[in-house]
Amino acid sequence: MTETVVSTRTPRPGATVPAEPPGATTVPRRGRDSGGRLRALDGLRLVAALMVALYHYGGRDGEVAQAWGTSPRDQFPTLHSLFAYGCLGVQVFFVISGFVICMSGWGRPLTSFFASRASRLLPAYWAAVLLVTGVFALPVVAYQAVSPSDALVNLTMLQMPLGVDRVLGVCWTLWAEVRFYALFALCVVLPGANRRRVIMFCAGWMLAAVIAENADMPLLDIVLMPEYAPFFIGGVGLYLVHRDRRDVHGWGIVAVSWLIGQHYAVQGLWHAPNPEAFSYRSSFGIIAVVTFGFVAVAAIALGLLGRVNWRWLTVAGALTYPFYLVHEHLGWVVIHALHRGLGLPSGVTFALTVASMLLLAWLLHKYVERPLTPRLRAALTKTR
Template structure:
């Protein structure tokens, strides 16, 4: 276990700090969460099957019908990872990191899914391509536009968390600010349902806020040390999360089923995150877990409607269990290809372009305009200063600064 010394709590890092090991277990947990959602969609929903899933998977479905809890696990991990990745970064770095990370694979998935359900509209069809283009923004829900794939609603929840946490990043991430953020957002989530404010309900969704908040608190435990205050934040978040589980069960099932298995899964996720935060899994550094984590996002993006379309087409030719197992294997392979051929190269180019744009904005915002008098009107005119082009001699005789990553 690794805990910070007292001086780090106020944002003053020690002079010598060893780099923390990669939390490979988080990557593995992320893949488990994704597979929970995948199996839920393939075996617990009617989807592409020609009959009720209870008849197709009479035993398996008693477990997989709770797979939607994987979404809650995602949000819990997201709070931890976002707090970890923004420490010591500027707002511009945060924006570049998030956009270049989430959009390339998402754009590809939107177009791929739209193409598949246009060619084979048995499960879902595209109303018009204006809907597809709006989906490329990832904020289609704000415009009342349906998602090209059913899982995209969770991405809008994530985006709202990024926007809110960007306030902390813009002012400099510190221990105190993270705790304050957790407290304010929790209070907003508790008040939202009875406030009558749609704006507050939008930005502080009671069903999902506690998972992000608990994730942040768990990271503070990991980076510094567990305290009574952080455990209080986690405990309150857990209780609020458990209170919302029955509604989540009702929203994802057509019949009345017990809620305790879903509550038990949420509780188990909190326990696992606590063990990660306390450093019990730090020694696990299996390389395949990192690869597994890389597959999670593209797998999540493409699996639902494409997978259901495949099930619809092959359900009469392949038995249900081999069909689902083979389909998951195919989806994992497709996710790996998207990661290697789309997510990594496009993300790298997008990140470089955005970094250059941010650098240009910073450079221009720090140079004041030149004041020159107009001889005809007698007024003072503000003129933008002339920037030397890359490698063009400046007036001082020095070489002008380049626009590349190296500055």
């Protein structure tokens, strides 16, 4: 959810190509996959973000029911059960993240990798934390704001391990992303990325995560993230397939990741049919959405969606991260104002809320990310 899809371009004739570390296994890129930005991946990121928005606006109870005035089940008697599957957009994000982080970390020094990730994550995140904190502090907004101290801690992005109240409900996924970045940086980027090292990283992390599941050691759960590791690892495997579609090890990583990933998704989201529950997610439906995420990224990795190359998808990809950050809590405020304040129908309110959050995301991208991201990256990569 936080990645910029980088270009995969071949060097100019006569240009010097940095050699991989000694002992590295060089895997040539396919010519047809080396010619530009993967815009289909940008589009898929927006699809995943909209899935999560469907869930937060109409696929669950809780604070959003306060915004609507009644349960979303009453607002969307048929669609609410479909919206409930939208939470799986997070798993789709994690598969995309594995692909993109492996792509962007390949051949890049640790300092550059760190600067790229920090400058991509932090400007919009800081702006979103300050914006949501400010809006929730307004007397006319009927939601409880976090304390000033907790809001300041949220700026570090370490509120989850510190047990501090969150300003952004979605920040738990960022904490998972940060842990993935740290593991990948230490195990792959720092020693130098190559095919053998990436394969060993995937195999070692998967085995360790499975063992940690039953080790009853909270620290291992925090570091290894058993329930999310298969999705990140599957994305990394798909990048190996992107480099060489005949890579048997890459396909094996993807297959095992899908098999274990769907298990964790069903384990975490399925429950027996219960008329008292908000909605019912079938195991088949959960597996289908997880499979969609893997298949969609695989199609992009194999170049099957090369014709999906519309320029507006680049803009869509740029809006995804700021939209993801602000859509949940500020969306509740908009829903309350439009539906309960102005009396607009549920469907119109839903559409206008999504549109307003996309507009806000565009403003954050233009006035926060564009000016601050390159400056922060330059500051972090500056050598003394």
